[in-house]
Amino acid sequence: xxxxxxxxxxxxxxxxxxxxxxxxxxxxxxxxxxxxxxxxxxxxxxxxxxxxxxxxxxxxxxxxxxxxxxxxxxxxxxxxxxxxxxxxxxxxxxxxxxxxxxxxxxxxxxxxxxxxxxxxxxxxxxxxxxxxxxxxxxxxxxxxxxxxxxxxxxxxxxxxxxxxxxxxxxxxxxxxxxxxxxxxxxxxxxxxxxxxxxxxxxxxxxxxxxxxxxxxxxxxxxxxxxxxxxxxxxxxxxxxxxxxxxxxxxxxxxxxxxxxxxxxxxxxxxxxxxxxx
Numbered sequence: 001x002x003x004x005x006x007x008x009x010x011x012x013x014x015x016x017x018x019x020x021x022x023x024x025x026x027x028x029x030x031x032x033x034x035x036x037x038x039x040x041x042x043x044x045x046x047x048x049x050x051x052x053x054x055x056x057x058x059x060x061x062x063x064x065x066x067x068x069x070x071x072x073x074x075x076x077x078x079x080x081x082x083x084x085x086x087x088x089x090x091x092x093x094x095x096x097x098x099x100x101x102x103x104x105x106x107x108x109x110x111x112x113x114x115x116x117x118x119x120x121x122x123x124x125x126x127x128x129x130x131x132x133x134x135x136x137x138x139x140x141x142x143x144x145x146x147x148x149x150x151x152x153x154x155x156x157x158x159x160x161x162x163x164x165x166x167x168x169x170x171x172x173x174x175x176x177x178x179x180x181x182x183x184x185x186x187x188x189x190x191x192x193x194x195x196x197x198x199x200x201x202x203x204x205x206x207x208x209x210x211x212x213x214x215x216x217x218x219x220x221x222x223x224x225x226x227x228x229x230x231x232x233x234x235x236x237x238x239x240x241x242x243x244x245x246x247x248x249x250x251x252x253x254x255x256x257x258x259x260x261x262x263x264x265x266x267x268x269x270x271x272x273x274x275x276x277x
Contacts, residue, residue: 004241004256008268011255014238016272018101018212023089024228025107025114028217028243032262033083035111036076045069045158055191063183064167070186071148072156074129078146082117084262085216085242090118092269104206108218108225110188123203125195125225127188134175136182143184149173195224207232213239214268217261220249229253240268 005011015021027037037043038050045053048069052058059066082090093103105114105122110129114122132148133140147153151171173184189195207213213232220226230252233239240255241247242264250256257264 004250004253006255006257008257011238011240011268012272014212015268018210020101020206020210021092021096021103021212021214022206022210022232023103023105023214023216024218024225025085025089025105025109025216026218026222026225027109028219029083029085029107029261030109030111030113031217032085032260033080033111033113035080035113036073044160045072046160046162051191054188056193059185059190062164063169063172063185065164066185067148067152067167067172068156068165070129071152072158074148075146075156077111077129080111080113082113085265086113086117086119088266088269089114089216093119093121095271104210106203106206106225106228108222123199123206125189125199125203127186127196129186129188131187132173132175132184133187134177134180134182135185137175137177137180139175139177139180140187141177143173200224203228211237213237214265215239215241215243215249215253216265217243218247219243220247242268 031037038045043049053066053069089105096103103121105119107114107122107124108126110124110126112128112130130142130144131140132143149172151167155165169183175182175184207228210232213229215229218225226249229239230249233252238255239253240257241250241253242257242261244260246256
């Protein structure tokens with residue numbers, strides 16, 4: 001199997017002709033904004049890895065601890081900003097939309113940095129850190145409160161020696177929809193849960209119709225997202241991977257650009273100069 005190319009000019013030529021571009025993004029893009037990814041070595045909050053907290057079972061057993069974890073992540077995110085990769089994607093979407101071309105971001109990230117960068121056409125396949133869902137009535141709503149409830153003020157420290165706050169369920173975030181007052185959970189797709197069928201259907205439609213696919217900062221190991229770009233490549237569509245390292249999917253792609261996404265992606269998506277198509 002041929003090694004993927006790192007020929008930027010060749011990718012730029014394909015990009016100049018593409019009408020429907022799918023951009024799949026993962027934790028590597030967020031990491032360059034200083035967002036903790038909870039991946040790999042050192043990926044702990046207190047004594048736990050993310051998958052030990054990001055599950056329906058963990059929430060049922062200890063909703064206070066799980067809310068401390070997500071409260072910490074929400075508060076951290078409010079201090080972070082989009083980086084050059086996010087901004088390049090948003091600028092590209094805006095510019096191409098004026099030419100009747102589409103750019104759709106399919107992100108595994110839950111941090112809203114794409115939206116804050118100015119992207120509009122976003123499919124958040126793992127949900128959103130700043131949305132809640134009521135476990136009683138099912139109502140979902142955006143929630144940017146800081147702290148999300150009074151009892152979580154100053155809680156959630158990631159230090160391994162920090163003690164659980166052991167907040168009573170009554171004091172955790174509660175639903176304000178039509179007097180429901182049910183317990184809220186983060187509106188995220190946790191381990192063991194299925195992706196939202198509507199989001200997945202829309203994602204498949206984008207992947208089926210794209211004529212160029214970029215895979216940015218994703219390890220290509222979390223399913224089903226890991227299958228998205230290889231499926232596009234299998235039908236002969238050019239796929240370009242931007243990552244700090246090779247992934248299990250790298251050899252399936254036409255292009256691979258090694259390095260920080262904030263450095264490698266902007267030149268790929270920049271405006272073509274006068275005289276170029």
